[in-house]
Amino acid sequence: MALETKKFVDKLINNNYSHLCVVPCSFAKDVINEVINNKNIEYVPCASEAVACSTAAGLKMSGKKPIVIVQSSGLTNMGSCITSLLKPYGVTFPILTSWRTYKDGDSEIQHQHLATKLPELIKSYGYKHTIMDQDSIDDAINAINECDKSFSIGVIQKGSFTKVELGNEHKLDLSNYIKRSEYLISLNDKFKNDNTLFIGTTGNTAREMYSFMPDTNNFYMAGNMGGALSLGLGAAMAGKKVIVCGGDAEFVMHMGGLTTAGRYKDTIDLTYILFDNEQNKSTGGQNTYQNHVDYIQIAKSSNLEVQEKVIKDLDEFSNIMDNNTKSLKFICVKCDLDDETPRPPIDIVKVKEFK
Ligand SMILES: Cc1ncc(C[n+]2csc(CCOP(=O)(O)OP(=O)(O)O)c2C)c(N)n1
CATH class of the missing domain: 3.40.50.970 (Thiamin diphosphate (ThDP)-binding fold, Pyr/PP domains)
Known part of the structure; x- marks a missing residue:
């Protein structure tokens, strides 16, 4: 099963989440598309996961409710922000990471190490990891709310969300250029x-x-x-x-x-x-x-x-x-x-x- 993406994002908005700070992962594509389409939550595209994490910290420390979504390969880029800002200063907000797996012959070599070590990495940051529910929006939102107030990182698996197309007004037109x-x-x-x-x-x-x-x-x-x-x-x-x-x-x-x-x-x-x-x-x-x-x-x-x-x-x-x-x-x-x-x-x- 997969979570119905529009309902999921509407629930995030009902829970007052205000910004989605992102470096994209294909696993989160549909949530990203829905947030870009939706005027009630702000999409913050970030140059790196370190930027996403610090921006979210600034938003949270100023009374907003940000969420960060990144790929497991980028969780390492957030290490400095997590260990030297979020932990010592006690700042919490939901950090959601995809969990890229690795299968010989079928995956990118960049995912080989964290395919087995992601939980250990999260633990070494002093966080718990919670696998996000793929069947119940309420359970997924409860887990996100838990990540908002504790040192806990939500892990997103492949196929967690239903398909959402980007609205036409957000589509790029590159037809003037050659391939x-x-x-x-x-x-x-x-x-x-x-x-x-x-x-x-x-x-x-x-x-x-x-x-x-x-x-x-x-x-x-x-x-x-x-x-x-x-x-x-x-x-x-x-x-x-x-x-x-x-x-x-x-x-x-x-x-x-x-x-x-x-x-x-x-x-x-x-x-x-x-x-x-x-x-x-x-x-x-x-x-x-x-x-x-x-x-x-x-x-x-x-x-x-x-x-x-x-x-x-x-x-x-x-x-x-x-x-x-x-x-x-x-x-x-x-x-x-x-x-x-x-x-x-x-x-x-x-x-x-x-x-
Ligand atoms: C540290 C890190 N963060 C995120 C990703 C996921 N990721 C892989 S490729 C990519 C985008 C690449 O876009 P661009 O450099 O413009 O090249 P294009 O694919 O458009 O040719 C992202 C976000 C990653 N592999 N590593």
Whole structure:
């Protein structure tokens, strides 16, 4: 059975919950859609789980009733906020996390560790964990109310909520842009049999690289969301020529890495290509709501050499990628969605040393 999502969200609102602070997980897609559709509770899309947790703490400490929803892989990002703010100051609000499982051959390597260790992680934070009921809305709401007043984290399992479509007014229109696959194919043509290291980020970028860049030297980072620029920085500092293929949600998650990378501009060969599809494609297409952010200016002021214009054209992209000067570069490309492509298999993903 699954909880009827609209009724569940209405009950949250009846219980005066005011804000949903989120980094998306596909398990929570329908609750997120319903909250975006619903005018009586505020959706707060967050750059990282650390941001979600601190924002919720600020809301709670100011008399509001926030709820945080994150993926198990992101509960670790909240560790500092939980152990050094929520626990010592005694601040409580419902934190709900999905529990991503792991099955050899069928799951992403990023979920392997916490698939068995999530309860231990929660315990080490000094919290209890409560598996959220999938049959009774009242029992689920009671568990959430318990999490609101005690150190308890609610765990959401797959299939807990009925399907909710996003209202048309919230849907994105990317039809003016070309698909990411076209840019990736052009990279494959340009860099085939070259030793440039391509790092693909968590989300659909790495998956699509596997399908559309079969001839380049690829590392698929299915996890460590937000860490791709810094991973690339380390490799570039060790002498490699690196191109990171990122996404708009991954780029902002640990944006502080820009300040570190910027320091090394003149000594490294590293390009970050931000493939901006304005959404979290791999967790269900939730809008990142980041149109207020000028990625190019942020990169520029962190000392990266930027392409001043957002790229929307394949020839333009191809010309830019012909620029071989050794530097720390940033390119922002707008792209439309490709159809789902398969995950790269674990034996190809699991690489300990770059080529
Ligand atoms: C720390 C962490 N939080 C959340 C997730 C869940 N997650 C996986 S991919 C993704 C969104 C990626 O979006 P983007 O970077 O824009 O790339 P796209 O899939 O749109 O290409 C999220 C939220 C995760 N894997 N790790």
